[in-house]
Amino acid sequence: MKTLLLIMDGVGDRGKQTSLGRARTPHLDKLAKTGITGMLHPLGRGVVPGSDTSHLALFGYDPKVYYKGRGAFEAFGAGLELKDKDVAFRTNLGTVDENLVVTDRRAGRDPLGLDELYAALDDMEFGDVMIKVKHTVEHRGALLLSGPGLSASVTNTDPHEVGVKLLRSEAIAPEGEKTASILNQFTEQASAILAEHPANKMRQEKGKVSANVVLSRGAGIYFKPESFEEKYRLKGVCIAGGALYKGAARYVGMDVPDVPGATGTTSTDLGAKTAAVERAVRDHDFVFVHVKGTDAAGHDGNADLKCQMVERIDKELVANIAKLFEIVIVTGDHSTPPSAKRHTADPVPILFWHDDVRPDAAARLCESECMTGGLGHIVGLDIMNLVLDYVGKAKMFGE
Numbered sequence: 141m142k143t144l145l146l147i148m149d150g151v152g153d154r155g156k157q158t159s160l161g162r163a164r165t166p167h168l169d170k171l172a173k174t175g176i177t178g179m180l181h182p183l184g185r186g187v188v189p190g191s192d193t194s195h196l197a198l199f200g201y202d203p204k205v206y207y208k209g210r211g212a213f214e215a216f217g218a219g220l221e222l223k224d225k226d227v228a229f230r231t232n233l234g235t236v237d238e239n240l241v242v243t244d245r246r247a248g249r250d251p252l253g254l255d256e257l258y259a260a261l262d263d264m265e266f267g268d269v270m271i272k273v274k275h276t277v278e279h280r281g282a283l284l285l286s287g288p289g290l291s292a293s294v295t296n297t298d299p300h301e302v303g304v305k306l307l308r309s310e311a312i313a314p315e316g317e318k319t320a321s322i323l324n325q326f327t328e329q330a331s332a333i334l335a336e337h338p339a340n341k342m343r344q345e346k347g348k349v350s351a352n353v354v355l356s357r358g359a360g361i362y363f364k365p366e367s368f369e370e371k372y373r374l375k376g377v378c379i380a381g382g383a384l385y386k387g388a389a390r391y392v393g394m395d396v397p398d399v400p401g402a403t404g405t406t407s408t409d410l411g412a413k414t415a416a417v418e419r420a421v422r423d424h425d426f427v428f429v430h431v432k433g434t435d436a437a438g439h440d441g442n443a444d445l446k447c448q449m450v451e452r453i454d455k456e457l458v459a460n461i462a463k464l465f466e467i468v469i470v471t472g473d474h475s476t477p478p479s480a481k482r483h484t485a486d487p488v489p490i491l492f493w494h495d496d497v498r499p500d501a502a503a504r505l506c507e508s509e510c511m512t513g514g515l516g517h518i519v520g521l522d523i524m525n526l527v528l529d530y531v532g533k534a535k536m537f538g539e
């Protein structure tokens with residue numbers, strides 16, 4: 141039996157007019173009419189979810205146990221090899237002035253030459269610690285520290301705002317001192333390399349701001365969890381563009397094929413994702429598909445774009461792939477209402493379709509209809525339990 145988990149990132153909204161409510165979604169409507177619906181509180185009622193913790197919960201891994209900071213997921217998603225007790229950070233290439241004051245956290249959001257700049261920082265060594273650096277999307281990347289005695293108990297170098305000086309990393313517990321010191325040495329050496337790099341000269345010639353600093357944040361220490369396949373006896377695969385989601389999936393041992401054209405932005409190629417799902421479903425039981433654009437539009441406060449993303453997902457993805465599965469689950473990892481421009485704790489409409497569920501009155505996947513749906517209010521960790529029962533792999537509790 142094949143299961144599809146389709147996550148529209150941040151798809152929930154607030155208020156009377158929501159993106160799911162407004163969007164024309166004939167294919168999702170069809171599933172909603174014959175499926176069962178409800179409201180999902182990914183991490184529990186009133187908890188504002190991060191995308192990383194929420195995805196762990198959706199995969200059935202309690203974030204209170206498994207979440208060790210976002211850096212590790214980002215590094216995984218970037219395709220870096222992590223060993224037990226390695227420490228990873230999320231990075232931006234940004235811009236600082238001569239006094240190390242951050243003038244742009246995203247290097248003008250212009251990716252020109254950033255591949256070369258990230259590559260120039262790869263493979264450094266500080267004593268017994270090896271450094272790996274990898275460019276992901278736009279200005280973003282991952283930084284991996286590999287060696288003995290590392291810890292995630294360190295502060296960020298990214299001040300998270302412009303007009304503020306680049307921060308020095310500090311230990312927040314004694315075991316973080318080595319890591320903080322290496323992060324500071326790396327940041328300094330990286331600045332020297334970036335300043336002189338031809339790719340930055342080229343950026344300047346084209347009138348673009350220099351990408352002359354690495355801003356690091358979200359330290360995470362890695363340890364290997366029980367894999368998705370060991371835990372559920374299901375072979376899982378992830379079809380996504382964004383590094384974070386690929387990282388969360390790789391962390392639990394799903395296969396994560398590269399999907400050219402899946403960018404993790406609002407311009408992602410959903411045709412490429414459809415083709416990737418058609419390939420992946422042949423030799424996997426559980427296909428996790430992630431679309432980021434809905435969340436990005438929510439953060440930008442762009443309600444129309446968010447609505448259009450939902451319509452595109454319905455037309456270009458759901459229309460083609462739903463028929464390949466016996467179980468179809470469609471929901472989001474949290475709400476990102478355009479009115480709030482951030483993640484909120486509002487529960488997210490969820491649809492669970494299987495030939496043999498108890499259909500409810502909801503005829504659409506949207507806030508107003510799903511809030512009275514037959515699943516009621518569930519949490520992220522419930523989802524895999526529901527799946528296991530329907531695929532016949534649940535273990536009875538008791539006799």
Ligand code: ZN
Nearest residue numbers: 149150191473
């Ligand atoms: Zn998210």
Ligand code: ZN
Nearest residue numbers: 150435476483
């Ligand atoms: Zn978000």
